Amino acid sequence: MRKIVLVSGGVAVAAAVLMLAGKPVPAQQDFSKVQIKTIAVRGGVSMLMGAGGNIGIMAGADGVFMIDDQFAPLTPKIIAAIKKISSQPIRFLLNTHWHFDHTGGNTNIGKLGTVIVAHENVRKLMSKNQFLKAFNAKIPAAPKVALPVITFTTSTTFHLNDETISIRYVPPAHTNGDSFVHFKNANVIHAGDTFFNGFYPFIDTQYGGSIDGMINAAGIILGLADAGTKIIPGHGPLSDKAGLAAFRAMLIEARDSIKMSMQGGKTADQVAAADPLKALNPKWGNGFLKPDRFVKIVYGGMKR
Numbered sequence: 509m510r511k512i513v514l515v516s517g518g519v520a521v522a523a524a525v526l527m528l529a530g531k532p533v534p535a536q537q538d539f540s541k542v543q544i545k546t547i548a549v550r551g552g553v554s555m556l557m558g559a560g561g562n563i564g565i566m567a568g569a570d571g572v573f574m575i576d577d578q579f580a581p582l583t584p585k586i587i588a589a590i591k592k593i594s595s596q597p598i599r600f601l602l603n604t605h606w607h608f609d610h611t612g613g614n615t616n617i618g619k620l621g622t623v624i625v626a627h628e629n630v631r632k633l634m635s636k637n638q639f640l641k642a643f644n645a646k647i648p649a650a651p652k653v654a655l656p657v658i659t660f661t662t663s664t665t666f667h668l669n670d671e672t673i674s675i676r677y678v679p680p681a682h683t684n685g686d687s688f689v690h691f692k693n694a695n696v697i698h699a700g701d702t703f704f705n706g707f708y709p710f711i712d713t714q715y716g717g718s719i720d721g722m723i724n725a726a727g728i729i730l731g732l733a734d735a736g737t738k739i740i741p742g743h744g745p746l747s748d749k750a751g752l753a754a755f756r757a758m759l760i761e762a763r764d765s766i767k768m769s770m771q772g773g774k775t776a777d778q779v780a781a782a783d784p785l786k787a788l789n790p791k792w793g794n795g796f797l798k799p800d801r802f803v804k805i806v807y808g809g810m811k812r
Contacts (some may be wrong), residue, residue: 539581544589547746549692552669554593555712555740558582560609564740565696566691567594568669574601574622575698575740578615586613598622600666602675603656604700604742605683606633607640607712608647608804614654625664626656629685633715641714643804645701678702681725682709682742684716688729701753705744707795708762708802712790713809719763726756743796758792766806776807 538688545557556563559582564575572594578586590598601618603611603626611634618624620728634650660666682701689698701709702725711717733739734751741747765784774782780800785793793799 511702535687538744539579542582542585544582546589546593549694549696549738549740549746551696551734552671553694553696553738555746556586556589558586560612561604561607561701562698562740564689565590565593566669566673566694567596568670569596571596571599573666573668573673574598574617576604576610576700577601577617578609579612580616583613583616599668600625602626602687602689603630604688604698605686605703606630606715607683608645610701610742611650613653615651615715618653618655623658623661624654624656625658625675627661627685627687628661629683631656631659632711633685636710640712642710642712664760678720678725678728680716680718681721682717685713686725688725690732694738695734695736696731696738696740697733699725699742699752701742702729703741703744703747703755704725704795705741705747705751705755706792706798707744708792708799709759710797711742711805712811713805713811718809718812719759719806723756723759723763724736726759728753731755758788762788762802762806766803767810770807770810776804779807780804 542559547555549555552566552568554565555660556565558578561576563578566573572590598617598620602625603624611679614624634655636649638647640647663676671694672692674692675687677687686700686702688700688702696765711719711722730749730752735749737749737753739747761787769779769782769784780803785799785803789799
């Protein structure tokens with residue numbers, strides 16, 4: 509288990525939270541109180557919600573294909589939830605990106621003999637000590653057992669449980685190593701953190717993310733979806749094409765409004781104080797990131 513060290517200091521510490529079903533949870537969260545909720549999606553695909561990123565499970569006679577794994581203390585509960593779905597072993601684990609609320613259980617899952625898969629940038633970032641400025645958090649390099657042993661650059665495909673599982677990298681969006689998973693027969697997509705359903709997303713501009721990249725990623729996924737597609741977001745409730753389209757439209761409006769407010773060389777504080785997202789806030793401003801924080805992240809990404 510990797511120990512995430514939060515460094516004291518101002519706004520960053522206020523933002524240094526874990527996420528529970530899309531809501532802020534103090535870093536001192538007692539994981540013993542977290543319950544894992546299982547949602548049957550379609551065609552052997554299920555979604556698990558607990559603390560951190562939403563987990564995807566595809567189960568069948570050939571074994572279990574898992575997407576992300578939240579935090580190490582939750583592994584026993586997550587495995588218990590998976591066993592209620594299937595008695596087969598977890599054969600593969602796909603990490604949609606490197607953040608600790610999606611890879612925190614890698615050590616435990618890796619010790620089961622599960623093959624961990626991710627984009628090559630995920631392995632690069634997890635292999636070294638990192639300092640995530642937005643959360644003021646020191647993140648030590650992952651042990652060998654927690655690292656992806658199979659990496660890809662653009663895409664890869666698994667053929668498991670009579671399902672074609674297409675994994676595709678998208679150009680920098682939430683981070684520089686995002687991928688999404690398309691269960692083609694089931695018509696289900698796990699979007700990872702390129703999609704936060706119902707609230708403003710965290711965009712890791714330090715590690716390559718940008719609001720334009722998020723908009724592009726949503727467009728790519730929308731191009732593969734139809735009206736019947738179920739879409740599992742990185743955070744928030746199960747969604748569909750219409751939900752992702754609404755998220756993308758919000759991002760476009762937010763980007764344009766913030767860009768307009770930046771005119772004249774205004775500082776991040778000045779732009780945030782102008783409340784450029786006031787038309788969006790009633791619907792999107794009640795989640796993990798408050799509007800002023802989201803504005804400053806987008807501002808910083810544009811400056812970068």
